[in-house]
Amino acid sequence: MVLDERTEMGRVAAIPESVCEQFSRRTLSGTAAARAYAAGQGLDWDTLDAKRKIGLIKQGCKIRAARSRTILPT
Structure with missing residues (x-):
């Protein structure tokens, strides 16, 4: 286990970053939503603590998941 400097979370060093990215698309999508939300709230993502x-990010994932389940009327 090593500390990922970008995410400040633990990760298994033996697993290549490219593999991690393929299995964490939801997190990447949630991170994008979280960054956008933070910016909209006037927060600087780079200065926020890991917690x-x-x-x-969790909130962003929930929002994205809810949007994908929403059925729009035709």
Whole structure:
């Protein structure tokens, strides 16, 4: 296990970054939503602590998932 400097979370060093990215698209999508939400709230993503970032990412994943389940009328 090593500390990922970008995410400030633990990861298994033996697993290549490219493999991690393929299995974490939801997280990447949630991170994009979290960054956008933070910017909309006037927050600087790069200065937030890891706990706050994780909370925003989880919230972003939930928002994206809810949007994908929404059926629009035709």
